[in-house]
Amino acid sequence: MDSQQHYLLLGATGYSGIEFIHQALETVQRPNVTLFVRPGSEPKLPPAALTNTNFRLVLGSLTDAQAIKLALAGDERFPPVSIVVSLLGAYPSFIPLFTRDTSTPIADALRSTVLPVMKSSHVSRIIALSTPTGCYSAEEARTVPWKWWLYMQIPRLLQPQGNAEMKHIADVVIEAGTKDRDLEWTVFRVPHLTSGSRDVGVIAGHLDRNYTASLNLSRASLVKWVFNEVKEKAWIRDTPMLANP
Template sequence: MPRVSGLAFIQEALQWPIPPKLTLYVRNPSKLPAGTEVNARIVKGELSDEAALASAMDGVDTVVSVLPIADDLKTVLKLMKVNGVRRIFALSTPSYFVPGETRGWIRSAYLVLPALLIPQGKAEMVAIAEAVAAEKDLDWTIFRVPNLTEASSDLPVYAGLLGPDYTGSLSLSRGSQARWILKEMEDNAWIKQAPAIGN
């Protein structure tokens, strides 16, 4: 998990009023903040190591994924079902279209740039959302994010479908993203939905 968004989630989770019991599946534990091992269970492994990944899921009830590669996430989904883990939060972007959404010209133009500059990245984000949404037996939430920033974690987060009433901005701080996920783990307001979120 320790990409930048993953590290932000760990930091916010450990400061949460009632911190969740964290299991971190990582390739390189040395990249974790010092002292993380005191408050979290750490399992070292590659995403291709299904035995290690299955071990990491022992006793887990929720998976939070910030993986950028769809094939890697498909392995996670398979092992979730094998190990009886039902809840997953998966990162995607508004490039994944949800029926009923409408987009103004500013947001449409904003979405065109990634498609032109990093078409593979856009394709992976769409494939991730499609793979998760196809899992009828899992309680999934796809959180679709705009440009991620290092701004304050205390910024408010708006969630919903894109359209005239959507008030989220074109940016989202990684810390506030983490706090939104932690709150949604408690509220379960977006099960089997794919809200766009933004500050």
């Protein structure tokens, strides 16, 4: 983990976000991390994140441009943010199964506020979590293994809102990267998330006939992969599928 990095973490209060915080706290050379959290959600954060000097907390809504600008800016203790990590996502709910709600508040806020404020704040790297049904390329569609094709029908059918949200997150990040060639984006796609070990391997690849992995990904190994990707920059302007073997 690079101690020079200053991360803006979106989704810090989710399971994966909390795992990100734990792994950042455990490294000897801790990175700086700004946690951007909705007012009222901050009690979900690990207490150490509120007292550690490498961390700072900014409260706000994703549509609050001033709050995002503040979160990306440096201050007397922190340099400006160098990378945004989004572990945001929709909560599973069966209500949209009946209402057929496909609203996408997170993706809409990324498009209207977060990505434009990143650009005006000269922050050019974003790594964002999405779903296998997001940014599913024509090449992948031709050769995707049956196992994965069937797996992708489940959220489409049973979680229409969550699926739309996660897919749209990929769409808006890719769209921003198309308009702004300076944006170094990575959208990684995740299958079923588990509470398994961080030391299990992560297979990153395109979802074509060569992709062989399980349908599970431990959040701990996901976060370890994110920190590694920040260093390696192996998937800039790409949409890797991640899963454990």
